[in-house]
Amino acid sequence: MSEKVMIFSEVKNFTQDLIDWQKKLGRHDLPWQKNRTAYRVWLSEIMLQQTQVSTVLNRYDEFLKIFPTVERLGAATVDEVLAQWSGMGYYTRARNLHRCAQSVMTDHDGVFPSDPKVLESLPGIGRSTAAAVAVFAYGKRAAILDGNVKRVLARIWGFDQDLTKTLHTNQLWSHAENLLPHKKSDLIAYTQGLMDFGATHCTQYQPACIDPQKGSCPFKKSCVAYLSERINQIPLKVKKVKVEKIDMTWWVMIHQDQVLLEKRPEKGIWAGLWCFPESQELVKEPSQAMPAFKHVLTHRQMTIKPIKVHLKKRVRLQENQQWFSLNDVGGLGLPKPMSLFLKSLDLVRDGE
DNA sequence: AACACGGGGGG
DNA sequence: CCCCCAGTGTT
Numbered sequence A: 001m002s003e004k005v006m007i008f009s010e011v012k013n014f015t016q017d018l019i020d021w022q023k024k025l026g027r028h029d030l031p032w033q034k035n036r037t038a039y040r041v042w043l044s045e046i047m048l049q050q051t052q053v054s055t056v057l058n059r060y061d062e063f064l065k066i067f068p069t070v071e072r073l074g075a076a077t078v079d080e081v082l083a084q085w086s087g088m089g090y091y092t093r094a095r096n097l098h099r100c101a102q103s104v105m106t107d108h109d110g111v112f113p114s115d116p117k118v119l120e121s122l123p124g125i126g127r128s129t130a131a132a133v134a135v136f137a138y139g140k141r142a143a144i145l146d147g148n149v150k151r152v153l154a155r156i157w158g159f160d161q162d163l164t165k166t167l168h169t170n171q172l173w174s175h176a177e178n179l180l181p182h183k184k185s186d187l188i189a190y191t192q193g194l195m196d197f198g199a200t201h202c203t204q205y206q207p208a209c210i211d212p213q214k215g216s217c218p219f220k221k222s223c224v225a226y227l228s229e230r231i232n233q234i235p236l237k238v239k240k241v242k243v244e245k246i247d248m249t250w251w252v253m254i255h256q257d258q259v260l261l262e263k264r265p266e267k268g269i270w271a272g273l274w275c276f277p278e279s280q281e282l283v284k285e286p287s288q289a290m291p292a293f294k295h296v297l298t299h300r301q302m303t304i305k306p307i308k309v310h311l312k313k314r315v316r317l318q319e320n321q322q323w324f325s326l327n328d329v330g331g332l333g334l335p336k337p338m339s340l341f342l343k344s345l346d347l348v349r350d351g352e
Numbered sequence B: 001a002a003c004a005c006g007g008g009g010g011g
Numbered sequence C: 001c002c003c004c005c006a007g008t009g010t011t
Helices: A004-009 A014-025 A038-049 A053-066 A070-075 A078-085 A092-107 A116-121 A127-138 A148-157 A164-178 A184-200 A336-351
Strands: A244-255 A256-261 A288-289 A292-294 A301-309 A319-325
Touching: A014 A184, A038 A053, A038 A092, A038 A127, A053 A078, A070 A092, A078 A092, A078 A256, A116 A127, A116 A336, A127 A184, A148 A184, A292 A336
Parallel strands: A244 A301
Antiparallel strands: A244 A256, A256 A319, A288 A301, A292 A301
């Protein structure tokens, strides 16, 4: 048994059902669905990469009016292109759009290539966009796999692997290719159907299977995510916690064998635990920077910079502060780096 | 406020 | 391969 079959069980007639669905319930009147030249298709795909259909609808015709051909676009200045793009965000797209137009003019005799692999070599065109242009403009047999399509395929086949992993996304790519219709005449309806079904029915939140207002889902009977009540878990994208880098100062105030500690607020990091004060302004005794060290938490990488001050008298600067003998700190609630640090203080003291 | 999106670029 | 980024719109 091949790997493909093990991962993606048979969903009967998916391809044909989707084609039928598209013909009946898909979108047929979007401006870029008429007169599907490579230039028009390409422009719409780039605009749609990170921008909603409703926004692109307001911009597409205007853009084409100003840059009616790939030649005119390539001949424009990048500033003119950026000006026309303004408000749509991700301005790298506009710069690549311009570069791509120039490359089509100089490297491809002014004609967009039809081979997805060649399209993919152009600026701003990745695997999915290349396939879309090849299908819509040239009727080629190529698979798209954008965010909408990933959601549709992952849900129906119950593919619950982490899609931030290249391996799993590649498995989905293979699956997308296996699903392509064999009749070339079906490719446009099929590809458009994938896009439309994902955008209007198999939406991220409240898809049609649980929201009748969106219509009915033709795949309800076989959709693994729906049948196993995992619509909200699939597709799975494990977001890596962003590790924030933080510098923290510890004022290590020492008087004889005692240190001044501060009970931290009940909210935030190390809530309610005892720590060195992170700031102080009143004490003017000479201070000495100690070696900084790192402490790593799930979501933070802290660089702790202790500053030692030997005080002649015990002062308490705030209500939440208290002096402790080093012999007693062991009984306090201390965050990990505090207990490690205090132990090292002990060693220093013993060594003295 | 958190999340979603395709592609590029650097390590 | 992995990570990070960019900007607007949606939930």
